[in-house]
Amino acid sequence: MSHDRIRRFLGEHQPRTPCLVIDTSVVAARVRELIAGFPHPRLRYAVKANPEPAVLRAVLAAGGGFDVASPGEIDTCLAQGAAPETLSYGNTIKKPADIAYAFSRGVREFTTDAESDIEHLAELAPGASVTVRMLVDAPASATPFGRKFGCDPAEAAPLLRRAASLGLDAAGVAFHPGSQQADPSAWDNGIAAAAKVFAEVDGLRRLNIGGGFGITYRSPVPTPQAYASAIRACLRAHFPHTPEIVLEPGRAVVAEAGLIRTEVVLVANRDGHRWVYLDIGRYNGLAETENEAIPYRFEPCEGPRGPVVIAGPTCDGDDVLYQRTPYELPLALRAGDRLDILDTGAYTASYSSVSFNGIEPLETYCID
Known part of the structure; x- marks a missing residue:
């Protein structure tokens, strides 16, 4: 039910992505x-x-x-x-x-x-x-x-x-x-x-x-x-x-009180693999994906899906979220589409860098 409340907030206020919302x-x-x-x-x-x-x-x-x-x-x-x-x-x-x-x-x-x-x-x-x-x-x-x-x-x-x-x-x-x-x-x-x-x-x-x-x-x-x-x-x-x-x-x-909304920046094929680049990565909120330690869930995932490599937006080669952990996302996914990353209330905004690549720290909103 928390995710529903957060999505209603996002629908009403349309904040800029990426953002974290905490219930x-x-x-x-x-x-x-x-x-x-x-x-x-x-x-x-x-x-x-x-x-x-x-x-x-x-x-x-x-x-x-x-x-x-x-x-x-x-x-x-x-x-x-x-x-x-x-x-x-x-x-x-x-x-x-x-x-x-x-x-x-x-x-x-x-x-x-x-x-x-x-x-x-x-x-x-x-x-x-x-x-x-x-x-x-x-x-x-x-x-x-x-x-x-x-x-x-x-x-x-x-x-x-x-x-x-x-x-x-x-x-x-x-x-x-x-x-x-x-x-x-x-x-x-x-x-x-x-x-x-x-x-x-x-x-x-x-x-x-x-x-x-x-x-x-x-x-x-x-x-x-x-x-x-x-x-x-x-x-x-x-x-x-x-x-x-x-x-x-x-x-x-x-952790379970939070949801991050992110936007797809780019979808590309690289050496036979589909790469999905998001506007959030290791340096602006997803530090716990280092060594792919924390496997977050992504939504929505309706329709035909296929394997992906998921990466962040920066020019750092280490800003790759999941390359070994199997993930599938919708085949129809395109730049500008939105995804929600669930259960992201912990160790996200607090780990976000100040301005790596000029990217601002993860914006946080709270509802009660």
């Missing part, structure tokens, strides 16, 4: 749905997925808070009425000046994974609550984090003790199973590792299980209820008493 009522519904799946959770929406002010207001209205990664995201959330205590600084990679700024704006929750960062926090955010992020093995996700974030689980307890010795509130541990994680069992290793740290360090109370909940693009994923059920079973298996649970979803909150 914020879907955002609020997803927040409530995720909160309902866990016992007394704290939901912290990952602002990086889509920082549109109307999206943030919908998250707030539904009872969520925010996972922020920079001073800019802090300011954006506070400007939309968020209380500082609803913000958690989840980025483990931050300058001392960023810590000081966050603390000055009232942020009191931070995630860390290195001793030097803990020392900066103790100096510049005295008494703040810290959660240590661990790197744990998980089944492959569509967009994994690699080894960029998180300490070895064996280092978590010493880091928490170090934080406490410096006057910080050593609150708990965190992990992330990877973005667009389709396997609900992916949380088990992290929960098991966290339980061991809880047994080693007195006074821990908070377990941040990250985000990663997938949404259906072209292949089905579990429902939010199925994810929650599997994670609750893991918690029962590893914890004698369930700790405070923190969720940091981004994609699962906003």
Whole structure:
């Protein structure tokens, strides 16, 4: 039904393409749905997925808070009425000046994974609550984090003790199973590792299980209820008493709320392949097509269809969206025709470049 509402908006207003339209009522519904799946959770929406002010207001209205990664995201959330205590600084990679700024704006929750960062926090955010992020093995996700974030689980307890010795509130541990994680069992290793740290360090109370909940693009994923059920079973298996649970979803909150309308710029035959060039590509909204990681759905697709290579509008040779992933689009497709790209509310406008090839960032409209 959200797609129908968005298409009515597009039909009435005829905005220039490419554009993204977000139905914020879907955002609020997803927040409530995720909160309902866990016992007394704290939901912290990952602002990086889509920082549109109307999206943030919908998250707030539904009872969520925010996972922020920079001073800019802090300011954006506070400007939309968020209380500082609803913000958690989840980025483990931050300058001392960023810590000081966050603390000055009232942020009191931070995630860390290195001793030097803990020392900066103790100096510049005295008494703040810290959660240590661990790197744990998980089944492959569509967009994994690699080894960029998180300490070895064996280092978590010493880091928490170090934080406490410096006057910080050593609150708990965190992990992330990877973005667009389709396997609900992916949380088990992290929960098991966290339980061991809880047994080693007195006074821990908070377990941040990250985000990663997938949404259906072209292949089905579990429902939010199925994810929650599997994670609750893991918690029962590893914890004698369930700790405070923190969720940091981004994609699962906003992806299905959005639709991008794009225009066909050119259709051409190249070496026996039909290429369809759109006015949106890797640099103005579809960054997650890198390595063809996220396979978006296109509509309309009525009438006879045939295989295509789908590419963006820029003069960069890497601006090809789908060359290996099989796609079929209508054979009648011509320059000037419009296509809708579904479930594009997350990691599209926020990834859009400022002006590569002089192309403006993806325009966003919100309806409620």
